[in-house]
Amino acid sequence: MAHLPLHGIRVVDLTGVWAGTFATMLLADLGAEVIKQENPYLMQPNTRGRRAHLTKAMLQGGTAWGSGYPNNEPGPRPWNYCPTFVQLYRNKRSFTVDIRGPEGMDILRRLIAKSDVVMENSAPGVMEKLGITYEWLQGIKPDIIFARMPAYGSSGPYRDGRAMGVHLESMIGHALLRGYPDLDPSNSTATFVADYTAGTQAALAVMMALWHRRQTNRGQLIELSQAESAVPMMAQALMDWSLNQHLQSAIGNRSLDGAAPCGVYPCRSPGTPEDSGDHWIAITVGSDRQWEALRKLMGDPEWARSGDLVTAEARAQRQDLLDARLAEWTADCDDYELMHRLQAAGIAAAPVLEASRALDDPQVLARDLYQPQRIYDDVGVYKYMTPFYRFSETPTGIHKPPVAFGEDNEYVYKEVIGVSDGEYARLRAAGHIRMDFDESVP
């Protein structure tokens, strides 16, 4: 039986928030042993939650993804089941140590001596203040791979800048390239592409460094600026400026490549009257032949027969009209039923899916994308997302449900680091080994 690609690789995970924890999750999915270091006396906001200690009032009115805690209660240990982050802790180990003093740093040093990779995504300066530098790591393990993911990079005028994904996208130009063409950007909703691209590419960079180490026996320092990793999402706009000095602007849901019609159109869907409105189908007509097929599906209405609509170029000039007419046609249709009719005719279409409906989607069910898990703090059994890697011979999956804060303290201290029972008891008494954040942490 073949092993997962990163079998035998140990990663010390010093990351927080979203991009870093996503990167280490991918490495864990691919077989690495990822050991997440946590500190009972410090919580970077937006790591395992907006804050450690929550009241019910703080959750009121918030979004599903930010404030949708189990049964709308913060519960005894909210950091273990924050909806934004909980799933990123699957397949990982977690242990606690306070690394603000020499005793904790010694524990970290002993762990690093038995590891292959160290990853972090704090603001520049934070690791240095703790004494964690590439040189220090090399002194412990000469072939160590150290991956750092600062927001803007460790050099340059913005190196001290703090940001989340949405701010990086503002800086690099995505915010002004998306949204409604007739409204200002304050009408847009935040996206977090930079978290996605930084997480996937940091995992990729570490894999490349492991590949390199296998050939050369050398480790290295990786630096990924989260802002820079997200720049390729605007490739066409960048190339348009670089080649033509043409500045693109937001075009909403329309196609960069002139496919027309291309948009989202109102639909009905089953449910209570309250739920059945506000549903939309996304449709892209990618060729003249597909336009012909769409005309037929609509029953070849008078307006669609116009010679003005035969070619994509001509349709692109009349998109307001097309959108209005199509919306009249789709308004009485069920979104899923219409998807099947359009796809059968060779036209790209699917509902713009509200999240709760994703759980019942036939494709999602057929591929078993969400699987029931019970986490350490038993808040109930829910369906958690699975890895997006589908390998036939080295299958990935959830081999360990999302790990609770400090859940693997015994394993990491005793089996990995080699701490004796006596030393373990002493470190526990000194406050390093816990399964909760200290009351002093907000």
Added chain:
Amino acid sequence: MPGPLADLTILDLTEYIAGPYATKLLADYGANVIKLERPGGDPSRGLGPFKGNSKHAERSGTFFYFNTNKRSLVLDLRAPEGRQVFLRLLDGADIVVESFRPGVLDRLGVGWDAVHARKPSAPLVSITNFGQTGPYREFRASELVLFGFAGEMYSMGGQDRAPVKMYGTAAQVESGSAAASAILGAAMVGKWQGVGQRVDFSLAESHLLGVDRRHATVIGYQFSGRKTQRRAGAGVALGGVYPCADGYVELAGGAWFDRVIEMLGNPAWLRDPKWLDPVAQTDPALIEEFEGHFYEWLLARTRREVLREALQARAICAPMFTVDELFDDPHFIARGLWARAEHAELGAFAIPGRPFLMSDSPWELRRPAPLLGQHTAEVLREAGYSEGEVQALAQRHIVEVR
């Protein structure tokens, strides 16, 4: 210093955006990526923007960006002899990556069975819209359809308007970025353990199971019964998009509001502890009070002035720049983000360079995106074909030599 992947050879049959971006990331770090193009080329050669705005297969900016550091070989896989050429190239390769609809490669006779029989250690990575199985496996997709269905589009925009997507092909770039690690993972198992395998990578799943919020809305709904609402902003109290003297900035208050107070110069009106109370922060009256002062502060400052004060106070507040401003930005210039490309049809121009820095095996623009069939003869000679054989294949239109 060579890139880390110099000993990895990839036969790349992918087209359009996601697959080519995945293999570009690997090619940019040294992998030997042989792009096998159908006669006429990857259809993304027909995607704009084009240099000078006139459509031309060698002047696509999109094709250029997603295909740097690759070599192009034009091969007709519909011909039996084309299949033989593919199998001979496979002898010298480590992995095959493709993005045809499920079943197409099998029908061409170069699917999993053929690959595995010829080279048992070689993985076959298939990148498709919805995956190799399930009721949607044959479905068509577009950027809009993909992001609408699998991404978090439903939540984006205003409640009284239709949902609105991200820019261009941003969702497919996210997917390609994820697919690169699937390819390299499979290559590790192939090269290090001698085990080839099929990898079924679905663009839709890279969003349903990725981190741009969809994963969190699905679990958050199950936890709490909360459905997704469409509303503007970032969901951070005392934050969002605000106008300033010459444009807009994006601010995060919330848990970081202490730094906003510092950025604003610790004024008297911000001394009340209510400003740091997470419940009070969501009170509309408090937000109105904040904005009354904040607009005044912002409108007296340009985006660059706001940025300077945000950096000093370590506040989370970023200007919204345009793409031309990004090219001219002193930070990214100082860091060396931009690379200089040269191309026979496009001339010399700047492109975004390394996505990340590697101290011992750096990124390098070794060659521009290939012209169609530019390396057909070169690659065939490396595979042991004689000059005469190459010419004969070209004459029979099995390959195209530039």
